[in-house]
Amino acid sequence: MLFALSCKTETEDDGPVVKCDQTTLIDQSGYPSAPIGNATVSQAVVSGNCLKISYSSSGCDGSSWQVQLMTDGTVDLSTIPATRKLKLVLLSQETCTAVINKEKSFDISNLQVSGAQSVALNIENNGQVVVYQY
Template identity: 45%
Template sequence: MKHLLTLTLIGFILLSCSNDDNDNSNSNGCDRKTVISSEQYTSAPSDKLTINSLAIEGNCLKINFSSGGCSGESWELKLIDSGVVLESNPPQRNLRLSLKNEELCEAYITKELTFDITNLQVDGNRVQLNITNSGEGVLYEY
């Protein structure tokens, strides 16, 4: 019995320590990570979506958005930074929300996701985040 308990405990520890590189979640409590890539910024899918609101909560950027579809369950979303920091006061970064949507229904779905933005910090204590496909921006202070 003692041997079985030890094996069970070892199995649990090994499973809980697995590292899945495809996992979008992170330790900051945000739903997904932010990608920094000039190539993806220009080439990632750009299916039609409407960004309804932007808000910063701690180190997460909360984006409320809508698009046509069936349920939104198959949508592939990424928040992508261009990789360029614009020298201004405050410094600025350009991002876009990429959507790959292959759903062919006529429903209009609204979702809300949070993205970890800690990797967007620059020298100083703030940066302006311009979300190019929303026409809006938010000031990220840290």
């Protein structure tokens, strides 16, 4: 069963505004040791300033999961476009073996690179790279 927690859209005078579920955390010191757990990212899609991630892990129902999209803030300028590494951090105390699928969106506007129009987002959980154009 797929739980859809997709982006929400509201309207302002200049058009629709997409609201993401969470913000992306930039944490240089915490990033290297942040646990991925057994989270598997199956799909990542950019929609406006949101990165929608479909992921799965084992658990009972996933209701107690704590999920965060994290980066250390560094930018690899040797690639075109520039690249940022991300990981989906999943904290779970659930001991059941069912595979639970979920979707969450993250505001990635704080990942924009000054002077650029796009950045490649390399998601460590599955090695997928998506390009965020802004």
